[in-house]
Amino acid sequence: MPPPSVVKSQSQLPDSAAGKTILKASCLCGTANHEVTLSKNDLPLKGYMCHCTSCRRMTGAQCLTVVFCPEYYQPAQSVLDxxxxxxxxxxxxxxxxxTCGCQMLARCLENGDDPNSTVTWDVATGTLERIEDIVDWQGHEHLQDTLDGGFADFLTExxxxxxxxxxxxYGKHEQVPPGWSSTSRSNSKANPEDKLHCTCRCRGVEFYLSRPSARSALAEKYWPKEPPVDISNEQLSPENEILYMRDNNTKFLAGLCSCNSCRLAAGIEIVTWAFLPTFQITQDKEGKIPWSGDFGTLKRYESSPGCHRYFCSRCGAFVFYDAEDRQFLKDVAFGLIDAPEGSRAESWFGWRTSRLGYRDDDIPRAExxxxxxEKGLREWEASRPGPDLSGGSGSGGAL
Ligand SMILES: [Zn+2]
Ligand SMILES: [Zn+2]
Ligand SMILES: [Zn+2]
Structure with missing residues (x-):
């Protein structure tokens, strides 16, 4: 998170109603809804995206998206309750x-060693009813933690x-250009034995993903039979790419979603999903303890009939989405993935760059x-090495 030093000195909130703006903030279930009353003089608010590992693990998103409020904004205890x-x-x-796990607010002490120092609050922008003309985005910070630039390469201007x-x-050292990657990024070749570790910030929820295999594309056919099933005689036709896979079924699909439900469940502008067959998510590294909707500090919220969102009840991280009509598949919150090759884990995932999921949901509030x-995704795709090196056009897909 950016330090409070980036907050400009604040004016007092004027008493006249004419000078005030009320920003409505909501979560998915409505329990934590509240209002932020600001002076019109303080708009637009400066918006920041933090890519540090802690923020990614705490939100489940590729970065935290926040605005800092002027010092006079202090939420009532009844809101925090x-x-x-x-x-x-x-x-x-x-x-x-x-109730639903949506990240709402953060209390920031100017000096962590002095409990009497100034307290300011930041608001997770995904909770705001509108950000167009309300949030003036400044940029990205802590890109070093992503090793590969992460989401910042999808949103450059x-x-x-x-x-x-x-x-x-923010404001320290030299800025890094789009396409930057860290020298400490691991260049490991795809190994079928690899497991990808995933964790929330507090480590109350930890699990592992296994590499795509020939069985991945057959997950629906064999559900709910637990693997191993004998698929030695199955033939996959390369032209018949599976909806949740990419690059001739050698990678899982990763995609960005801006639907209202995802946004309000996370509190973050954009939620990024990894789509995996359920059997490829296990609680242990050996791959023996299968996925369950109830382990560790996981808490489930039914966001619509038959659809569930799972979050960490201790740190609030968004973790999974699932639907009863496609139990063979799970959506995994991308920010929890701990990939030594970089936060986009490109040897595992083919990124959908042709579109932003449910963009029409978000157009009125954040055009x-x-x-x-959308422009950033197209440009990122165009800037990448050819398919012989990177694989995948990232086109199509309906998830
Ligand atoms: Zn951070
Ligand atoms: Zn809620
Ligand atoms: Zn947690």
């Missing part, structure tokens, strides 16, 4: 909806304004942001 606090650092306490790209804290991501 609807939320669960999580001590993020000695300086920052994060608050998420106790908004309305022609280049977003800043800082490797660590500039949505259009910028």
């Amino acid at each position: 609807k939320m669960t606090p999580y001590v993020f650092t000695k300086r920052i306490i994060q608050y998420f909806c106790s 908004i309305n022609g304004k280049k977003l800043e790209r800082w490797p660590a804290h 500039s942001f949505v259009l910028a991501i």
Whole structure:
């Protein structure tokens, strides 16, 4: 998270109603809904995207998206009582909806060693009813943690304004260009025995993903039989690519979603999903303890009949989505993935760059942001090495 030093000195909130703006903030279930009353003089609010490992693990998203509120904004205790606090650092306490897990607010102490120092609050932008003309996006920070630039390479400018790209804290060291990657990025070749470790910030939820295999594309056919099943006689035709797979069924699909439900369940502008056959998600590294909707600190929220969202009840991380009509498949929150090759885990996942899921949901509230991501995804795809090296056009897909 950016330090509070980036917050400009604040004016007092004027008493006249004419000078005020009320921002409505919501979670998916509505329990934690609240309002942020600001002086019109303080708009637009500066928006920041933090890519640090802790923020990715705590949100389940590829980055945290926040605005800092002026010092006079202090939420009422009755608002905070609807939320669960999580001590993020000695300086920052994060608050998420106790019922649906949506990240809502963070309390930031100017000096973590001095409990009497100034307290400011930031709001997770995905909770805001509208961000167009309300949030002025500044840029990305802590890109070093992603090893590969992560989501920042999908969003390089908004309305022609280049977003800043800082490797660590905002404003520190030299900025890094789009396409940057860390020298400490591991260049490991795809190994079928690999397991990808996933964890939330507090480590109350940890699990493992296994590499795509010939069996991955047959997951639906064999559900609910547990593997191993004998598929030695099955032939996959390369032209018949499976919906949740990419690159001739050698990689899983990864895609960005801007639907209202995902946004309000996470509190983050854009949720990124990895789509995996359920049998390829296990609680242990050996792959023996199968996926379950109830392990560790996982909590389930039924977002619509037959559809469930799972989050960590201790740190609020968004973890899984599943639907009863496709139990063979799970959506895994991408921010939990711990890939030594970089946060996009490109040897495992083929990225859908042709479109942003449910973009029409988000257009009225965040048009500039949505259009910028669509443009960014296209440009990122075009900038990549040819298919012989990287594989995949990333086209199509309906998930
Ligand atoms: Zn952070
Ligand atoms: Zn809620
Ligand atoms: Zn957790």
